[in-house]
Amino acid sequence: MNLTLKIWRQKGANDKGKIVDYPMTDVSPDMSFLEMLDVLNQELIDKNEEPIAFDHDCREGICGSCSMYVNGQAHGPDSMVTVCQLHMRSFNDGDTIFIEPWRATAFPVIKDLIVDRTAFDRIQHAGGFISVNTSGNTQDANAIPIEKHNADMAFDAATCIGCGACVASCKNSSAMLFVSAKVSQFALLPQGQVEATDRVLNMVKQMDEEGFGNCTNTGACEVECPKGISLENIARMNREYLSASFKG
């Protein structure tokens, strides 16, 4: 099929960007969206033009680096997928497709479609961990019985890949879904209790410092999340935060 791509080009963080048109011919419906961009980039290199910079790594939906809107939707029209899992069969011959990087103050553009998501790393550093002594007598994790229901909920929260689609889909650019998933995966398990108070306070503090907005319970984040992270996590984080505020 033949497509018209309208892609955001921006040379560097401090340069002014603009939408540039790229016609694409003979696109196979079996290609993934990123493979389609690979083909375009080869054509650009062959024409001695600069290829489009986009972030990618695993190409199997777990690295969360493909930080782009496709036709205004985070990761494009298909649900529960990242851009590498979006296939061209989701589009029709003759379509015009807009491709833009995440828009959020806390995610500045590095180049073209690549944004700096290290704000998420700093939030993780603020509390997304547990302290375990690995001095050779570490307790077997299975020695602590955990209710199946809690284990499942913790696992579901832990499937968050930190892609930033929640921030990109939120009208306030809020990172609450991400942060709450990271808080929840520990809050639901006994191993996470030791540092529970500090964790939620520190992570929320870091989130605010990074310039993410607040949650107004719209729920767009849950709809666009490629891993189906539930809004319930935000409620859990708010409870954790409230009780930690009294303790701390």
Added chain:
Amino acid sequence: MAKNKVSEWDVVSDNNLDIKGINISDNMPPSFVNDAMREMMAQIKQWQSGLYEEPLTIKGDLDIQGGMTLDGAAGTSGQFLMSSGPGETPQWGSAEIPDAFSPGMIILWSGLTSTIPTGWALCNGTDGTPNLTDRFIMGAGNTYGVNQTGEAVFLDFASAFMRYGKEQAHVKGLDENDDALVKKLGQEIVKNKYGNLFQMYEKIVDQNPYETPMMIYPAVHYTMGGVWVDYNLMTTVPGLYAIGEANFSDHGANRLGASALMQGLADGYFVLPYTIGDYLADDIRTGPISTDTKEFDEAEKNVTETIDKLINNNGSKSVDHFHKRLGKIMWNKCGMARNEKDLKEAIVEIAELRAEFWKKVRVPGEANEYNEELAKAGRVADFLELGELFAKDALVREESAGGHFREEYQTTEGEATRRKEFQFVSAWEYNSEPKDAVLHKEDLVYENIEVKERSYK
């Protein structure tokens, strides 16, 4: 016209005027009728005895109540007449004919199971038959491969669904004979185990793997080796440690997919916190190390020169172009199955490709900006050296080991042949060109386990 034999008699009686020269038309003397009767009887006898060669057409039923011979030969029990071709004398079917339906043959049957002829069994896994329930038999082409590449194979969960489902139905006290229910229960179990993989497959192939078998191909995706390290995970460079999949320490010729995490966790959590501390203990009072040294300048100069060369090369072919060509050589000649001839060719081809890369590669953009093509060019340059070393290492290893099958070394059954004299780790010393790399053999000594071939039967 004279009727000389029965077959010439006419069905219109008025045309039968002459029996072998005897005129029996109207008004002939009675003696002619007598003679004609005698001649007719003789002709009928001749026809009945079959003494003349004429085709015989029977439009009514043929009721044979006695035995039947063919050219005087009586058929034996179980034999039947078979044609040996147009115009040829038929023969009694010999023992070759029953072979056409010998035990082990599988045919398609359309109809009720109750009307299957006696002597035939359903292929349902009982009575020594294979279980072909919900399967279709495929013909063998040049390969057994499926999909457009002709190289994939089917991975079918159909029987696993039923097996898991039956267990679940049993555990939950539900009807184990309700196939639809059993399948649904089994699919739920598989979904809990591999749901994410099934979803990935569906997104890529656009087929539902719960309903159609998956098309899979065993891909080469790791080096299964890495940088040489000592027992403390330190490389040959003092103070430089390599952990996880980057080192060679845990995996040999075999490693299972997704086991990378184990080595990363073990090395990072449990080994390095002790060993690197031991090394740093001696340097506790060393203080900051200056970059104002001959070695640092030299290293910086090397890196800058390489980057400048790539950026200013102004060639005609992209980095991906070379990466794909290298991949094809590795895939075809240094893959899971390899042989001496292919490996020797691969070594030459990769060396030529590497020379072409440095002459013709085009890296767009600038050196001091976010430049993915430049980063990729550096990696592909490394792959072009490592690829040749792989082929060289594979050529030296004259045995089949795990995931690496050297075609010359296999048993009569096609299983891998391991050789005692190759029970060593190959550590290659870098010497700028892969062809000059020096092999250091590191013996593998097993004290607590017995070395034996793994059977996949």
